[in-house]
Amino acid sequence: MLALLARVTWVQTVHGEALADDSDNRRNAIEEYGQPFGNIVVAGKPVTGSTRAHEGDLAYKRTYTQGPVYAPVTGFASQVRGWTQLEGIYQDVLTGTDDRLKDPLDALTGHQGKPGNVLTTIDPAVQKAGYEALGDKKGAAVAIDPSNGEILGMVSTPSFDPSKISGSGSSDADVWKKLSEDEDQPTLNRAMRQPVPPGSTFKLVVAAAALEDGLYSSVDEKTDSPDPYTLKGTSTVMKNENPSAPCENATLRDALRYSCNNVFAKLATDLGKEKVRAQAEKFGFNDSKQDVPVRAAESSYPKKMDEAQTGLSGIGQYEVTATPLQMAMVTQAIAHGGELVAPHMVSQVQDSGGSTLQDLSDPSSRRVMSEGAARQLRSAMKTVVDEGTGTNAKIPGVDVGGKTGTAQHGVDNSGTPYAWFTSYGENSSGKQVAVAVMVEDSDAARAEVSGNGLAAPIAKRMMEKALD
Structure with missing residues (x-):
């Protein structure tokens, strides 16, 4: 009897808290699901809810308004499969178990508080426009306000x-x-969790590196770029999508306008992998802790390359990968005068009464390129839309700049290429938006896959709603 009493006392005093917090302790789940949850809010309206569960010992389960539209934002809360994305990050707030939600009586009794709410930065019109424009295509899109992230x-x-x-x-x-068995992976958040080759959209990063390094002082200065250009140490000739384009010794403006592979492969080689990587990392590449607050997959610019591979990296190939979030960040910084404001999709966390528990509306920022270089790149990107490969993104009364991209997909480019478009839009009042779109697969024939044909119209619709 004494031994049993000693054992019980030991368990309660030494291991009590660990047992109470154990993931296998069913009482925790029963408590979490014992009352309606707090909500994830978009533009003042909840896109989540709660309803009585009719099976099992958990009283409530989560519901979603326009679930497929907002799933990449909310994630899911499941009685069986756990919590993901914003649901997972703010689980304690949304279930009322966060200590900040407890009043003095709750603290004394050990009960959970009233659930709080999570306020997002999402614009419902922009979100819906992107979802409807992508339609049955496999892909993703991200829109960011450059001024505040x-x-x-x-x-x-x-x-x-x-x-x-x-x-x-x-x-x-x-x-x-x-x-789980669907090959198209509908639960995968392609906007921030699937890095793929960015193709020619990465040429913006190389152009920024060239301007920042002083290799060329202006986007209208002629480059030293033979056409065709043979990758260093190889017999591989860089071909341009449009053989008749004036890409020999083209200016950066024309090289972006016609998406000249010879120019950017040589630019990357001339700059060297270290300088290109340094510029890429300023934009956010190779960052394994990119939180918005959901953690994004790392976009990669490789560290070990020879000169030929460095040339390929200059056109967004070899082992360069990027998420749509990352390419939106590149355009975001260019639009905002070279300053990158940390992107985020939560503005506030509140208790049940609307008092602020956490304010996230003033994010950090960093300069990634000079204001002059950013201004020149904006001008060159505008030429891409006005007269180049991105004309499908034109919006009357709005200054739009962009860059198209078509990236190889599969072994020996056997898959349907990725179609990219990254852009900025600015209306007459100075309001801006940056958008990146990636279409991974579509019903279009392989020869018809292009950033302008597939991705630019999606970006256009999102920009229109953001600047309405």
Whole structure:
């Protein structure tokens, strides 16, 4: 008896807290799901809700308004499969278990407080426009306000309805099984969790490096760029998409306008991998801790390359990868005079009464290039839309600049190429938006896949809504 009493006392005093917090302790889940959850809010309206669960011992389950539209933002909260994205990051706030939500009585009794809410920066018009424009294509899009880093839209398709997997019933299990086995990976957030070759959109990074380094002082200065250009140490000739384009010794403006591979492959080689990587990292490449606050997958610019591989990296190939979020950040910094404001999609975390628990509306910023270089690149990007490869992004009454890209996909480029478009728009009142779109797969024939044909119209619709 004494031994048993000693053992119970030891468990309660020494291991009590660890046992209470153990993930296998069912009481924790019962408590979390014992009351309606707090909400994730878009433009003052919740896009989440709660309903009584009819199966199991958990009282409530999560519901979603326009679930497939907002799934890349909210993630999901499931009685069986846990919590992801904003649902996961702010789980304690949304369930009321965060200590900041407890009043003195809750602290004394050990009860959880009333759930709080998470206010996002998402613009519902921009989000919906991107989702509808992507339609049945496999791809993603991100829109950011360059002035404050607010993410106005984060879209990924195909998507899914988190409401259908939030419970513990057999129907939820069936839906989850189908989602898990779907080759198109609808639960993958392609906007920030799938880095792919950025193709010619990466030429903006190389152009920025050339201007910052002083290799060329102006986007209208002729470059030393033979056409064709043979990669250093190889017999591989860089071909341009348009053989008749005036790419020999083209200026940076014309090289962006016609997307001249010879110019940017040689630029990257002349600059060297260290200088290009330094500029890429200023924009956010090779950052393994890019939180918005959901952690984005790392966009990569390789460290070990020979001169030929460095040349390929200059056109966004070899082992260069980027998420749509990352390419939106590149354009965001160019639009904002060379200053990159940390992108984020949560503005405030509040308690049930609307008092602020955490204010995230004043993010950090850093200078990634000079204001003069950014101004020149904006001008060159505008030429791309006005007269070059990005004409499908034109918006009447709005200054639009952009860069198209088509990137290889699959072994020996056997897959349908990725179609990219990254852009900025600025209306007459000075309001700006930066957008990046990647279309991974579509019904278009391989020869018809292009950033201008597939991705630019999507960016246009999102920019129109952001600047309306």
